[in-house]
Amino acid sequence: MRHSFPVFFLLISFFSEAQIQPDQVTIARDQWGVPHIFAKTDPEAAYGLAWAHAEDDFKTIQQTALAGKGMLARHLGKGGAPIDYVVGLLKTKETAEEKLHTLSPEFKALAQGYIDGLNAYAKTYPEEVLVKNSFPLAMNDYLSSILLSLSVISGADDVLSSIINRTIDKSTAPKGSNAFAIAPWKTTDGSAFLNVNSHQPLEGPVAWYEAHLHSEEGWNMLGGLFPGGCVIFHGTNENLGWAHTVNHQDKIVVYKLETKGRKYRFDGEWKNLEKKRIKLKVKLGFLTLPIGKRAYWSVYGPTLKTKNGFYSIRMGANQDVRGIEQWYQMNKASNFTEFYRAMEMVAIPGFNTVYADKNDTIFYVSNGKIPIRKKGYDWQGVLPGNTSETLWTDYHPLKDLPQYLNPKSGYLFNTNNTVFHASGAEDNLDPDSIDPTMGYPLKDNNRSTRFVELIEQYKKLNYEDFKRIKYDAQYPSKFHFTMDINALESMSPADYPEIQNELEMIQKWDRKAEVSSKEATFFAYFLYAINERFEKNDILTKDQIAEVFKSVKTQMIANFGSTQVQLGDAQKLVRGNKEFPLWGLPDVLRAMYTTPYENGKRKGIAGESYIQLVRYKKGELPEIESVINYGASNHPESPHYTDQAQLFIDLKLKPMTLDKATVLETAKKVYSPQ
Secondary structure, eight states: OTTTHHHHHHHHHHHHHHHOOGGGOEEEEOTTOOEEEEESSHHHHHHHHHHHHHHHHHHHHHHHHHHHHTOTHHHHGGGGHHHHHHHHHHTHHHHHHHTGGGSOHHHHHHHHHHHHHHHHHHHHOGGGOSSTTOOSOOHHHHHHHHHHHHHHHTTHHHHHHHHHTTOOOOOOOOOOEEEEEEOGGGBTTSOEEEEEEEEEESSSTTSOEEEEEEETTSOEEEEEEOTTOSSOSEEEESSEEEEEEOOOSOOEEEEEEOEETTEEEETTEEEEOEEEEEEEEEEETTEEEEEEEEEEEOSSSEEEEETTEEEEEEESTTTOTTHHHHHHHHHHOOSHHHHHHHHTTOOSOOOEEEEEETTSOEEEEEOOOOBOOOTTSOTTSEEEETOGGGOOOOBOOGGGSOEEESOTTSEEEESSSOTTOSSOTTTOOOGGGSOGGGOOOOOOOHHHHHHHHHHTTOSSBOHHHHHHHHTOOBOOSSOOOSSBOGGGGGOOGGGOGGGHHHHHHHHHOOOBOOTTOHHHHHHHHHHHHHHHHSOTTOBOOHHHHHHHHHHHHHHHHHHHSSSOOOHHHHEEEEETTEEEEOOOOTTSSSOEEEEEOSTTOEEEEEEEOOEEEEEEOTTSOOEEEEEOSSOSOOOTTSTTSSTTHHHHHTTOOEEEOOOHHHHHHHOSEEEOOO
């Protein structure tokens, strides 16, 4: 089969290119530069998406593609070598080739249309190609990049890093996102509301890009995707929409092997570790040098050699190539039955999915490609790697996963908190009803606690109420960080004369993270300081909090001359040579995460990014508003490099539409990709 694949690919490529006529694909750019792609077929729409996105950010798309090809080190040098090694270790290229037959002909044609669009752009603009001979992109290269992305999103990079660093911690750093669905019986006008509000990096390979795809084959979807995506990952079509948040059930199993030399014990027998030298080509200055690094595999999967022995990992994310096809089927669904059928593929390895439609349905499932595992083992720890009892092969079907349909309370939400707190108290699932080996966590966070404080104020809410909740930037009455800092509230300022004013300031603070807040600035620097000094789940004492307060006070006086600094003066949204005063703090609903910038200031790097709010009413196209943190283009010379930034900062949204006639009537530029 390996030798027949190239011929098979060439045939697919030939027929795909023969079918796609670029002059029949229309790209309509609206006043914000957002591409609306119109075509007769889905593959042609995907071709247009590839071309339009390449116009806006070909560099980042290429980095994703280079990673899938195991060629990132040829562009980034040493910094790309670990990713190239992981591609070899996870066997994403081999899996892409082996599992190609599991994709439907319809999706293969669509993916090939997207690949053809990228290849055509690279051929037309060779000066933009980052690495010589990296194009044309082939189908298995593209699918390899998807498998790598899904594996990383599932936490593979964190787990591999923890094994190498001998910490063996499968939990990952908190990742933020919000998703709310409000049922028609909970709203004053009888519309269903949906908040699509993932918190992602503001730029890079997993930053959002907004697009609208419309074909005559029933594809009409507007929303967000990552560089290299050939479909919309979350957003809305004419009938329904959904939002994703990251979930934290147990997706990856780590095994400690019992070894003797290069052999490992399994069910009483000694087996040879499979081994191979992964060839890396690393750019060092003007040279590209070949470097080899050994990789191993056991029956469990990818295996790492450490000073503590050999460890294997096993997960679903790198074993199923159909994840992106599942998103395609979700894009094409016209009602809840079709959407649920798409979700039953359980090919997307993770993500909470919160759904609403125009037919009075709201739904939430904590999706995941979760193995069926034998009870009696601590599956969230390190498993014994010497027995078939810990070698799982099957996955839980969708019906086993925690989910909600049309709760009486009229709302569903997730803020990366426990799936067992997703609605009104009377509607929430009992943790005992779910297989404990799936490892669903039980914790809430600041955002979930605050959301409940807000939603419970309304018997019914209107759209402006909904937006106020979405844009809320206040911590709840009790802090819910991964580190317990609630001793802060009981500290007597008089007992700490060096920081008396700062303690009084924070204790009297309204806990709002607005640009005008001086208290929010001090608290922001306090949060980043404790994250550097303490471990998650630590309970901070009063003395520990006081020491950090003193440190932050010294730091702020050195940088700003005072601890009385407005948040917008210390925290910035930065794009090119432009700076905007930036609201938000970690784990408020309007979240923002920052990094040191210059002169003691900090700049936003992740959090609120692409936002889409949707209202669904029977018999009508959905009403859509959206905004993105910078703009549609990643080119500094483009007018769309920062043209949405002020809207974003001002908490405003732009109206969007799925109506083709309206788009074409108001478009600022209409052309074909050629």
